[in-house]
Amino acid sequence: MTKTKEKFMDEETTRRRRILVIGTGAAGVLAGLGASVPFISSMAPSAKARAAGAPVEVELTGLEPGMMITVEWRGKPVWVLHRTPSMLASLPEIISKVQDPSSQVPMQPKYAMNEHRSIKAKYLVLVGICTHLGCSPSQKLEIGGAAGMGDDWKGGFFCPCHGSKFDLAGRVYKGVPAPVNLEVPPHMYLSEDSLLIGEEKKA
Secondary structure, eight states: OOOHHHHHHHHHHHHHHHHHHHHHHHHHHHHHHHHHHHHHHTTTTOOOHHHOOOEEEEOOOTOOOEEEEEEEEETTTEEEEEEHHHHHHTTGGGGGOOOOOOOOSSSOOOOOOOOOSSSSSSEEEOSOOOTTOOOOOEOOOOOOOGGSSSSOOOSSEEEEETTTEEEOOOOTTTTSSSSSSOOOOEEEETTTTTTTTTTOOOO
């Protein structure tokens, strides 16, 4: 075998070894990534955990005054309404029209037993299920005839199934089938613009 041929074979062997080493390393990296994906996914709450009551974090940054969003917690719709100053100003005006204006019926956390039924006055957090037969009320946030609720309507929620009405604090009107106010779920603020539903600060 000539020296030229020997040199060619040595170079070819070296090249194949490099390809083998690179290929093995790449396969190892891919295998590691494949193993890490299920692990990372397992750290997020599963659908089963959420249904069982895992807390739900809600970002409030884009929730402008007058807007409402719906999130799911324990399989229930939870409303988060950013009330405007005029919405808050309407609450004292209808005290005589609602059954439990000070939220004395013990179906909400103590921090919601106030006129606006919330930790922060501007944010209303409610379970969007009627306390009569479990229907889901419609939002009727506009004032007066614009909401189709009569000229004296101050904004709120209406259950079309049996006619129950609730104000902008979820307080039930007198003379309707629903016996109590809409439920306020346990919740807390993680920051100025971050809300956690399903968990509350302990005293």
